[in-house]
Amino acid sequence: MLLDVKNLRKDYQRGSQHFSAVNNVSFSMAQTDFITIMGKSGSGKTTLLNMIAGLLTPTQGKITINGTYLFELNDKQVSAFRNQNIGYIPQGSSLLPNLTALENIRLPSYLTKRENQSSLNYALELLEKAKIGYLKDTYPANMSGGEMRRIAILRALICRPQLVVADEPTSDLDEESSAQIMALLTEVHQQGTGLLIVTHDNDVANYSQRKLKMSSGRLID
Ligand code: ADP
Ligand code: MG
Numbered sequence: 249m250l251l252d253v254k255n256l257r258k259d260y261q262r263g264s265q266h267f268s269a270v271n272n273v274s275f276s277m278a279q280t281d282f283i284t285i286m287g288k289s290g291s292g293k294t295t296l297l298n299m300i301a302g303l304l305t306p307t308q309g310k311i312t313i314n315g316t317y318l319f320e321l322n323d324k325q326v327s328a329f330r331n332q333n334i335g336y337i338p339q340g341s342s343l344l345p346n347l348t349a350l351e352n353i354r355l356p357s358y359l360t361k362r363e364n365q366s367s368l369n370y371a372l373e374l375l376e377k378a379k380i381g382y383l384k385d386t387y388p389a390n391m392s393g394g395e396m397r398r399i400a401i402l403r404a405l406i407c408r409p410q411l412v413v414a415d416e417p418t419s420d421l422d423e424e425s426s427a428q429i430m431a432l433l434t435e436v437h438q439q440g441t442g443l444l445i446v447t448h449d450n451d452v453a454n455y456s457q458r459k460l461k462m463s464s465g466r467l468i469d
Pocket of ligand 2: 294415
C-alpha cells in the first residue's frame with residue numbers, strides 16, 4: 249500500500265468553539281491509483297493534504313506511506329522523507345521569485361546530497377517532456393499562471409517521488425491552461441506515480457479513477 253490514512257483528525261479552535269477541520273478520515277491508496285478528493289472551500293481538503301505531506305501534525309490518527317509511519321519520525325527525518333518520497337504541489341503560486349524556472353525545479357534536489365549533474369539533466373528532461381523547455385531561464389514574474397503551475401509540478405517531480413499530492417492545481421486558471429495541467433498530471437500518473445489531487449473542480453475529478461468527497465471534515469466515498 250502506498251498510502252494508508254487511519255482515523256485522522258485535526259482539531260482547531262475558533263473563538264471558544266472547538267471543531268474538527270478533518271474528522272476521523274480513513275482511506276488508502278495503491279501505487280497505481282489516481283484519486284481526487286472534491287469538496288467545498290473550508291471542508292478540510294488542505295488540512296488533510298498538509299498532514300499527508302508531513303507538514304502538519306494530526307490531533308489523532310495515523311498516516312503510513314510505503315510502510316513508514318510518518319509521526320514516528322522527528323522533524324528532520326520527516327523533511328528528508330517528504331523530500332524523497334512525496335511531491336507536494338501547494339495551492340496558489342509557490343515558486344521563488346528570484347530563481348529561474350530551471351532553478352526552481354531543481355530546488356528540492358539542492359536540499360539532498362544527490363544534487364549533481366543528474367538533477368540538471370533530469371530537470372531539463374522534465375521541461376522538454378512538459379513542452380515548456382522555452383521557459384528554462386525565465387523568472388516567475390514573466391510567466392503566465394498556467395506556466396508557473398506547470399513549473400511547480402515539475403519541481404514536485406525532481407526527486408522522483410512515489411506519491412504526488414496537489415492542492416487545487418487548476419484553481420484560477422482558464423480552461424486551456426487547466427487542460428494542460430491535467431494532461432501533465434495524467435502523464436505523471438501513467439508513468440507509475442500515485443496521484444492524489446484535492447479540487448473543487450468537477451472537470452479535474454473526471455480525470456481520476458476514484459472520486460472521494462469531503463464535507464465538513466468528513467470523507468465520503
Ligand atoms: P479547504 O482546503 O477545503 O478549503 P481547509 O483545510 O483550508 O479547507 O480548512 C478547513 C477548516 O479549518 C476551515 O474552516 C478553516 O477555516 C479551518 N482552519 C484551517 N487552518 C486553520 C488553523 N490553522 N487554525 C484554525 N482554523 C483553521
Ligand atoms: Mg484549500
